[in-house]
Amino acid sequence: MIKGRINQFFKYVSSYISDDDKLYIEKSLNTNEKELFYKLSIHEQKHSINVARDVEKICNQKDIIKAALLHDIGKIYVKLNLIDKSILVILDFITKGKLKRLSKLKKVNCYYNHGDIGYYILKDIENEEVLFLVKNHHNNSINNNLKLNILKKYDDKN
Ligand SMILES: [Fe+2]
Numbered sequence: 001m002i003k004g005r006i007n008q009f010f011k012y013v014s015s016y017i018s019d020d021d022k023l024y025i026e027k028s029l030n031t032n033e034k035e036l037f038y039k040l041s042i043h044e045q046k047h048s049i050n051v052a053r054d055v056e057k058i059c060n061q062k063d064i065i066k067a068a069l070l071h072d073i074g075k076i077y078v079k080l081n082l083i084d085k086s087i088l089v090i091l092d093f094i095t096k097g098k099l100k101r102l103s104k105l106k107k108v109n110c111y112y113n114h115g116d117i118g119y120y121i122l123k124d125i126e127n128e129e130v131l132f133l134v135k136n137h138h139n140n141s142i143n144n145n146l147k148l149n150i151l152k153k154y155d156d157k158n
Helices: 002-014 019-028 031-037 042-058 062-070 082-094 098-102 106-122 128-135 146-157
Strands: none
Touching: 002 042, 002 082, 019 031, 019 042, 019 062, 031 062, 042 062, 042 146, 062 128, 062 146, 082 106, 106 128, 128 146
């Protein structure tokens, strides 16, 4: 857990989008999707690209790759920086999830509900499968969907 967080920290401060990453985005997303994607912070763009590349190795299928690239799109309206995130992770742990009740606070809401927020952002431009994956990528009560399981696994690993 701690080691994972430390790795995440270094990934966060050193992330940048390479030419290769840009080509990957070009071939995987259409114009509308790209416009949304580039609203993510650089760190979130990189995270999403890494998730998509890992997912692709297991399941090379258009919808799941799109979902991997767009899974955190619900974060575009509220920027969570590294400190916000660390505080939220710690508070969530200490309060055993009770922090959720403060979801009127924008940042808390975004942390817990960015799957749903992403769903609403994408609902007019994506198909059911992509929407399902984005909406539920942090939903622990659904564990019998193969593609969702793959997305969750590589989201955690990155
Ligand atoms: Fe997420």
